[in-house]
Amino acid sequence: MRWIAIHLMLGVTLLFLPFLERIPLAVLFGLFLYMGIVSMRGNQFFERLSLWATDPALYPRAHYVRRVPAKTMHLFTLIQAGCLAVLWVVKASAWGILFPLFIGLLVPVRFALKRVFAANHLELLDAEEGPEEESETWS
Numbered sequence: 001m002r003w004i005a006i007h008l009m010l011g012v013t014l015l016f017l018p019f020l021e022r023i024p025l026a027v028l029f030g031l032f033l034y035m036g037i038v039s040m041r042g043n044q045f046f047e048r049l050s051l052w053a054t055d056p057a058l059y060p061r062a063h064y065v066r067r068v069p070a071k072t073m074h075l076f077t078l079i080q081a082g083c084l085a086v087l088w089v090v091k092a093s094a095w096g097i098l099f100p101l102f103i104g105l106l107v108p109v110r111f112a113l114k115r116v117f118a119a120n121h122l123e124l125l126d127a128e129e130g131p132e133e134e135s136e137t138w139s
Contacts, residue, residue: 044062049081051074073125076125079116
């Protein structure tokens, strides 16, 4: 029932298109930029990227920081950043039509990471736990 309600609400938004056309594009771009920046705060990838410029003594007490060596954590983040860069370049180039194929190629890349990293480190780096769940799961 919930899915029907969601799709109905999406359909109802089509009725508001004449009103949405009156909103300046700069306002919409600003809104989406704000939403993107705010959503980065809880994203583990961006948290690990910020660790590259942080003194190791000041690292947060996240479960992956405490249990995974810094070198391993930074290598994992570098690989993720490389995958993101490849996707970004493909999306912005004439090869953009192949973007779904490159998304699909991320699956074999993920399986190949099992050969590079220890299984327990990979599990910790892939975990999606928040701080409140962290003490129960990883203690």
